[in-house]
Amino acid sequence: MNALLAFRGLFARQAKGLLIALLLSLVALASGVALLGTSGWFITATALTSAGLAFNLFVPSAMVRGFSFVRILARYGERLSGHDATLRLLADIRGWLFGRLFPRLPLNDRHMRHGDLVSRLTADVDALDTAFLVAIGPITAAVVIGTVLTSILAFLLPAAAVVYGLSFGMAVLLVPAGLVLTSRKAGSAIVMRAAAARAAILDGIEGHADLTLFGALGDTQARFSETATALSEARGRLATLSGFAAFGVQALAAIALAGSLWLGLEAFAAEQIDGPVLVGLLLAILASFEASSVIVRSVTKLTTAMAAAERLTAIADAPIEIVDPASPIALPDNLAITLDKVRFAYDGGAPVLNDLELSVAPGEHVAIVGPSGIGKSSLLNLLLRLAEPQSGSITLGGVDLPALALCDLQTSMALLSQDSPLFNDTISANLLIARPDASEDALWAALDAAGIGDFVRALPKGLDTLVGEAGRTVSAGQGRRLCLARTLLSPAPILLLDEPTTGLDRTAEVAFFDTLRKAATGRTVILVTHAGIPEGTVDRVLTMRGGQLT
Ligand SMILES: Nc1ncnc2c1ncn2[C@@H]1O[C@H](COP(=O)(O)OP(=O)(O)OP(=O)(O)O)[C@@H](O)[C@H]1O
Numbered sequence: 001m002n003a004l005l006a007f008r009g010l011f012a013r014q015a016k017g018l019l020i021a022l023l024l025s026l027v028a029l030a031s032g033v034a035l036l037g038t039s040g041w042f043i044t045a046t047a048l049t050s051a052g053l054a055f056n057l058f059v060p061s062a063m064v065r066g067f068s069f070v071r072i073l074a075r076y077g078e079r080l081s082g083h084d085a086t087l088r089l090l091a092d093i094r095g096w097l098f099g100r101l102f103p104r105l106p107l108n109d110r111h112m113r114h115g116d117l118v119s120r121l122t123a124d125v126d127a128l129d130t131a132f133l134v135a136i137g138p139i140t141a142a143v144v145i146g147t148v149l150t151s152i153l154a155f156l157l158p159a160a161a162v163v164y165g166l167s168f169g170m171a172v173l174l175v176p177a178g179l180v181l182t183s184r185k186a187g188s189a190i191v192m193r194a195a196a197a198r199a200a201i202l203d204g205i206e207g208h209a210d211l212t213l214f215g216a217l218g219d220t221q222a223r224f225s226e227t228a229t230a231l232s233e234a235r236g237r238l239a240t241l242s243g244f245a246a247f248g249v250q251a252l253a254a255i256a257l258a259g260s261l262w263l264g265l266e267a268f269a270a271e272q273i274d275g276p277v278l279v280g281l282l283l284a285i286l287a288s289f290e291a292s293s294v295i296v297r298s299v300t301k302l303t304t305a306m307a308a309a310e311r312l313t314a315i316a317d318a319p320i321e322i323v324d325p326a327s328p329i330a331l332p333d334n335l336a337i338t339l340d341k342v343r344f345a346y347d348g349g350a351p352v353l354n355d356l357e358l359s360v361a362p363g364e365h366v367a368i369v370g371p372s373g374i375g376k377s378s379l380l381n382l383l384l385r386l387a388e389p390q391s392g393s394i395t396l397g398g399v400d401l402p403a404l405a406l407c408d409l410q411t412s413m414a415l416l417s418q419d420s421p422l423f424n425d426t427i428s429a430n431l432l433i434a435r436p437d438a439s440e441d442a443l444w445a446a447l448d449a450a451g452i453g454d455f456v457r458a459l460p461k462g463l464d465t466l467v468g469e470a471g472r473t474v475s476a477g478q479g480r481r482l483c484l485a486r487t488l489l490s491p492a493p494i495l496l497l498d499e500p501t502t503g504l505d506r507t508a509e510v511a512f513f514d515t516l517r518k519a520a521t522g523r524t525v526i527l528v529t530h531a532g533i534p535e536g537t538v539d540r541v542l543t544m545r546g547g548q549l550t
Helices: 008-013 015-050 058-104 114-156 158-206 208-213 217-269 275-316 376-383 406-411 427-432 440-449 453-458 476-489 506-519
Strands: 337-344 353-360 365-369 391-396 413-416 494-498 524-528 540-545
Touching (some): 015 058, 058 114, 114 158, 158 208, 376 524, 440 476, 476 494
Parallel strands (some): 365 524, 365 540, 494 524
Antiparallel strands (some): 337 391
């Protein structure tokens, strides 16, 4: 529940819409109760009229029509304003969540899978809408109606007020509270297992070809089916618990009705209450329990909303590893890079970089080579401040990286990482990410420099060609070159290139190094590569060994 309360500020922003929905749901419920009560009173009184007693038919018949009309309108209005406010609330929650998430990226929780993160950002956020629409609203409306009806009973049939008040109170407060307590485990199991099922589906789709070729599809299906079975078991447990709760509510309704009937008949015999009024009250009691059965259905959703809220606050409150300085120093003009005695290790493991020293002058082109897994990409991550060294200092233009605003630091560098993505958009849109105001000529120049200009020119739609999800409609090598073109297009004065020639044949590779030398003149280049670098491509080649550069 505490996790759900963390969202109260966002709920408060939609207070007006939610309050209108609440008022209208109250009116709808009250009209339903009044409709049935008046009908009972009306029908009984009419029957007695035909037995010779005088009764004004017009008032109750107008009331019946009036209540049914008000009920329809109120229900419609409640749905309209409730859903409108809820959709706005979901939009606010998503905005808030993204705002909290970005400074925390990359999330250091290495157990979190992409599928799980997607699940949190979609299904878990959606689960929160139910918190108001199906739980808080109906419970509040039921409590108000129950209190009003108890007060009316206290006035007209005091003995029944106690029986009804207690039964109704138990049905709308105690039973739901008991259901929340007993179904918490099942609710959170549903959310966790549904997320695991979504992640498994995503993995299965992405790795389908490999899993099929390695003959591992059967195992994957078996694991997925285990997850699905566990999910349906958790859902079954929740359904059983809510079945018991629904039974409890019906039993309490029966007790309230039978008790009120018993006490009402005694009052009738003692001529303390009119027959038609008694029938009207009994039917109103019956109608009021309609609210309590809605609550049981709602509360089952509330337990999943609580579990979803916990998962959302877990990512929203994750510690921020890389913090922007309170008063950043402006980016200097001279962007010399200096690393002094830098030590870096992942998660307290063995150091990847060990007292590493490096100085790169502005405009200098440096290549870093070394065996796989030695720490070259980690060094680039430190330069971009995607990770922090445990000791030593990294300066840009003589200023410590932590003293620079993150956005200044990151706009001064363009990165081509080993897994730079292509987005499901046109080639030009993918390139313009690096420089939104780039002219078409600049796009072609970058494509030519990356050795893919001719390929794009030959496409029927040229720059407007869609590359598909993760660049599926182009080959891996072509995708890599498009990413390279994007990096070259960036106006950043420092280019960090991690294996830029992956996917290029040797001729294209040599041509690329030649182009890089010319295209990046005046810009600093740090090039990480396993490829043989032709003479004259860079000013210096450094080898990484034992966590140091030589
Ligand atoms: N996020 C991470 N968490 C823990 N260890 C990591 C992480 N990323 C890399 N490592 C480890 O740090 C070491 C250096 O990795 P890094 O990617 O920097 O090497 P590299 O020289 O760039 O390798 P390659 O040439 O294969 O790209 C490796 O042993 C790797 O297993």
